[in-house]
Each structure stands twice: as structure tokens, then as C-alpha cells.
Amino acid sequence: MELKGKYKPKIIVVVGPTASGKSDLAVEIAKKYNGEVVSADSRQVYKGMDIGTGKITQKEMQGIKHYLLDVASPKTRFTVAQYQKKANQAIGEIIKKEKLPILCGGTGFYIQSIVDNIAIPKVKPDLKLRKNLEKQSAEELFEQLKKLDSERAKNIDKYNKRRLIRAIEIVLKTKKPIPELKKNQPYDVLMLGTKIDKSELKKRIEKRLKKRLEQGMIKEVEKLHQSGVSFKRLEEFGLEYRYIAYYLQGKINEQEMVEKLQKEIEHYAKRQMTWFKKDKRIIWIKNKKTALGLIGEFIGVRC
RNA sequence: GCCGUGGUAGCUCAGGGGUAGAGCAUUUCUCUGAAAAAGAAGGGGUCGUCAGUUCAAUUCUGACCCACGGCA
Numbered sequence: 510m511e512l513k514g515k516y517k518p519k520i521i522v523v524v525g526p527t528a529s530g531k532s533d534l535a536v537e538i539a540k541k542y543n544g545e546v547v548s549a550d551s552r553q554v555y556k557g558m559d560i561g562t563g564k565i566t567q568k569e570m571q572g573i574k575h576y577l578l579d580v581a582s583p584k585t586r587f588t589v590a591q592y593q594k595k596a597n598q599a600i601g602e603i604i605k606k607e608k609l610p611i612l613c614g615g616t617g618f619y620i621q622s623i624v625d626n627i628a629i630p631k632v633k634p635d636l637k638l639r640k641n642l643e644k645q646s647a648e649e650l651f652e653q654l655k656k657l658d659s660e661r662a663k664n665i666d667k668y669n670k671r672r673l674i675r676a677i678e679i680v681l682k683t684k685k686p687i688p689e690l691k692k693n694q695p696y697d698v699l700m701l702g703t704k705i706d707k708s709e710l711k712k713r714i715e716k717r718l719k720k721r722l723e724q725g726m727i728k729e730v731e732k733l734h735q736s737g738v739s740f741k742r743l744e745e746f747g748l749e750y751r752y753i754a755y756y757l758q759g760k761i762n763e764q765e766m767v768e769k770l771q772k773e774i775e776h777y778a779k780r781q782m783t784w785f786k787k788d789k790r791i792i793w794i795k796n797k798k799t800a801l802g803l804i805g806e807f808i809g810v811r812c
Numbered sequence: 813g814c815c816g817u818g819g820u821a822g823c824u825c826a827g828g829g830g831u832a833g834a835g836c837a838u839u840u841c842u843c844u845g846a847a848a849a850a851g852a853a854g855g856g857g858u859c860g861u862c863a864g865u866u867c868a869a870u871u872c873u874g875a876c877c878c879a880c881g882g883c884a
Binding site for chain 1: 836837840841842843844845846847848849850851852
């Protein structure tokens with residue numbers, strides 16, 4: 510007999526680009542296999558950001574419990590490190606209840622932080638330091654990093670200030686070079702991807718965008734701003750929040766906003782696919798039935 | 813019909829005697845506490861057509877075609 514501790518807990522992961530039907534699938538899986546859903550979305554963690562993020566509604570949840578939604582204020586900055594901790598806690602909780610954890614979302618980095626348990630350097634963001642470094646050019650920052658940590662400098666994107674600043678931040682705080690990225694797999698995962706063809710996805714994005722505008726997406730952003738979320742912060746969130754913020758400030762008109770958003774969301778979906786394509790563990794599924802079948806096999810339940 | 817302006821990358825346009833650029837779009841990619849963020853690379857044009865001048869024309873000249881505006 511094998512030791513029980515050797516078994517890794519099984520979790521299901523559902524990924525895919527925006528508007529591809531992940532949330533629905535996750536709920537179906539949960540219903541069929543006694544599961545609960547852990548969201549992996551870097552924007553849905555924020556309270557009050559609902560329509561713009563396409564957050565699942567209470568009704569759509571169909572009684573299935575969802576974790577990692579509404580866990581932070583948009584006035585604060587939520588990071589992967591926090592996500593990693595909270596999501597692992599949630600997964601632990603679900604396992605304790607002897608239910609099936611379903612990790613579902615479109616933020617590749619967040620998914621990776623759980624599935625591969627990446628070791629994120631334990632250096633908290635130092636906004637003051639960042640602001641100071643921000644004044645320098647990418648070239649200057651790169652030169653600095655080269656002196657501080659030549660290894661890291663070798664494979665960093667030397668034009669990307671944000672990355673350079675973070676790298677310098679870590680070296681300055683730890684006084685040590687950044688350790689190589691460690692990965693391990695704490696869970697036994699079945700990764701499923703929802704994908705639809707390009708023209709279909711475009712149509713779905715368009716339809717969804719229209720619907721959400723009718724549902725009061727602009728009002729939502731207005732409300733956030735009134736409650737004290739600055740336009741600058743809203744712009745930082747990207748997509749809906751960024752372009753609606755531009756619109757509310759009169760920087761663009763309504764038509765420009767809608768057109769730009771459509772394109773930007775399409776771009777976003779593509780960037781997501783660039784990330785997910787690399788992960789060969791993902792099984793791209795054509796329909797729900799095959800997905801449910803695969804899961805049945807994976808967890809050893811006959812369907 | 814006449815006059816004017818313009819016809820350069822998928823789109824909007826810059827340029828200018830030695831075979832071309834920008835922004836957006838498109839394609840591909842990166843990702844170590846901001847990741848819906850932040851970045852990188854590539855493809856693409858016989859410069860409206862035909863002729864003339866010239867060593868050389870996409871650039872100058874002419875005709876023609878097309879678009880837009882004005883006048884009849």
C-alpha cells in the first residue's frame with residue numbers, strides 16, 4: 510500500500526481567452542462532480558468591478574461556491590503573491606470538505622502561481638523606490654541591474670522598465686542576486702482549455718461588450734471613481750476601466766471608446782492565448798461533454 | 813463641360829530625381845509580489861495608368877483614368 514501523503518490532491522484547471530465560456534464550464538463541472546470554483550482573474554478580485562470584468566453573477570453561480578472574487582478594494586493593489594496564498598488556502602479548504610477544486614480564470618500568471626507553485630521572491634513592492642527608479646531610462650536601469658545582478662541582467666527584457674525596476678528592487682532589498690525560478694507541482698492537475706475560432710470569438714466579444722454597456726458598465730466605472738478610485742488607477746486596470754475612464758474624462762468620445770475597446774479586448778484574448786499555448790498540459794476541448802468525460806476519467810468516477 | 817485638389821502598406825497620411833517612411837491594423841513572441849499590466853520582434857508597397865525628359869523617375873512634364881470640392 511502506498512502512503513497517503515504521496516498522493517497529490519487533484520484539481521481541475523479551466524483556462525481560455527476572455528469570452529470563451531470558462532465560467533459556465535466551471536459551474537457545470539462543479540455541479541456534476543461536487544466541486545467549488547476558485548477564480549484566477551486579476552481583476553475580478555476587486556470589489557465593485559463586476560460588469561467590466563465580466564464577473565459571474567450570483568444567479569449564474571447556481572449555488573456553487575466561488576472563491577477569490579471580491580477579496581480586495583480597487584484602491585489597494587492586489588498582487589500575484591497575495592493571490593497565490595489566498596488561492597492555495599481556498600483550495601485547501603475545498604479539499605478538506607472533500608470537494609473538487611476547480612481553478613478557473615484567464616490570468617495565466619495567476620494560474621501558473623498555483624499549478625507550478627512558482628517561488629516569488631519575498632520582497633514587497635516598494636512604491637517609493639519604484640517611483641524614483643521610474644525617472645530613469647530603461648537603458649540606465651539596465652546598466653544598474655547589470656552591476657547589481659549580472660545573471661538576472663542576462664535574460665531580462667532590457668527595454669521593459671517595469672521588469673527592470675522590479676529586478677533592481679529585489680536585489681537592493683535582499684542584497685543577493687535573484688534566485689532562479691523554482692517550480693514544483695503541488696497538485697495533480699487536469700488542465701482544460703476553452704477555445705473558439707477567431708471570428709466567432711470576435712463576435713462574442715462584440716455581443717458581450719454591447720450587453721455590458723446596456724447593463725450599465727459606464728455607470729459602474731463612474732461609481733468607482735466617485736467612491737475614490739482615481740482615473741489614473743482606473744486606467745491602470747486596463748481594458749474596460751481604462752477606456753471608460755478616458756471617455757469619462759472626455760479624452761475620447763463614445764464611438765471611439767467602443768471601437769477601441771473591441772480591438773483591445775481582441776488583443777487581450779490573443780495575449781492570453783500566447784500564454785496558454787505554451788503550456789502543453791492544457792487539453793483544448795471542443796464541447797462540454799468531452800470535458801466532463803475527461804474529468805470523470807481523471808478523478809476516477811464513472812459518468 | 814470647365815477649374816481646383818488629391819491618388820504612396822489593409823486604413824489615415826508624411827516624403828521626395830538615385831526604386832520609400834510613420835501611426836493604427838495584421839503576425840509572432842517575452843513574462844520571478846503591477847500581469848486586463850508592462851514590453852519586444854517581424855511581414856507587408858512594381859509610390860493610379862501610359863508615355864516623355866534624364867545616366868537615373870515613385871519624385872519633373874503631358875495625356876488618360878479614378879475620387880472629392882467649386883463653377884456652369
